[in-house]
Amino acid sequence: LAKTTQPISMDSYEGQEVNITCSHNNIATNDYITWYQQFPSQGPRFIIQGYKTKVTNEVASLFIPADRKSSTLSLPRVSLSDTAVYYCLVGDKGYGGSQGNLIFGKGTKLSVKP
Amino acid sequence: DTGVSQNPRHKITKRGQNVTFRCDPISEHNRLYWYRQTLGQGPEFLTYFQNEAQLEKSRLLSDRFSAERPKGSFSTLEIQRTEQGDSAMYLCASSLGRGQGTYEQYFGPGTRLTVT
Numbered sequence: 488l489a490k491t492t493q494p495i496s497m498d499s500y501e502g503q504e505v506n507i508t509c510s511h512n513n514i515a516t517n518d519y520i521t522w523y524q525q526f527p528s529q530g531p532r533f534i535i536q537g538y539k540t541k542v543t544n545e546v547a548s549l550f551i552p553a554d555r556k557s558s559t560l561s562l563p564r565v566s567l568s569d570t571a572v573y574y575c576l577v578g579d580k581g582y583g584g585s586q587g588n589l590i591f592g593k594g595t596k597l598s599v600k601p
Numbered sequence: 602d603t604g605v606s607q608n609p610r611h612k613i614t615k616r617g618q619n620v621t622f623r624c625d626p627i628s629e630h631n632r633l634y635w636y637r638q639t640l641g642q643g644p645e646f647l648t649y650f651q652n653e654a655q656l657e658k659s660r661l662l663s664d665r666f667s668a669e670r671p672k673g674s675f676s677t678l679e680i681q682r683t684e685q686g687d688s689a690m691y692l693c694a695s696s697l698g699r700g701q702g703t704y705e706q707y708f709g710p711g712t713r714l715t716v717t
Binding site: 521528529530531532533536574590591592593594 | 603605636642643644645646692694705706707708709710711
């Protein structure tokens with residue numbers, strides 16, 4: 488099974504750029520890397536998804552090196568409201584063309600301070 | 602609000618009882634997922650449907666758990682003979698399938714189960 492490893496926690500200050508790295512050594516060829524954000528007592532919320540190189544949207548950037556064994560979520564100029572748990576998701580292929588078991592990492596708890 | 606709804610939001614039951622949860626996905630989404638999450642842990646995959654077909658079930662899932670998605674619309678998750686270890690948040694998510702390997706999922710608010 489493709490497993491992921493992330494730092495357990497990170498601290499930052501408002502206005503700083505935050506980079507969270509996820510390791511996924513056994514990622515499958517067709518798998519995408521997806522990041523989610525979760526606030527307490529809520530379901531995870533999709534942030535960004537990518538396959539290789541760099542992806543950017545209105546809230547974050549995702550950097551994926553050529554070997555795809557890791558990925559880095561970059562949050563520009565964080566605010567207090569970015570305090571949350573961030574999960575890296577990599578799919579593991581199952582049989583019959585299904586998506587297989589989807590495995591969330593343990594997550595990184597980001598604390599943004601004023 | 603992501604458009605995915607779950608009912609009930611909270612459920613307290615006694616050990617040994619059966620419980621059933623419902624998930625209503627975003628209407629045009631053909632894929633539906635169930636997860637379980639305990640405090641301080643990431644969501645744990647339970648099962649996945651594409652339309653009405655249950656395509657994947659976690660090897661960790663006990664036989665006491667069963668899920669259905671009749672007609673490819675809403676889904677139910679049933680836990681039989683609940684145990685205290687089943688206490689968790691049960692999350693449902695849906696997505697619009699665009700081929701294998703794409704996982705942009707929209708999560709519901711979850712059902713919190715407490716087994717006493």
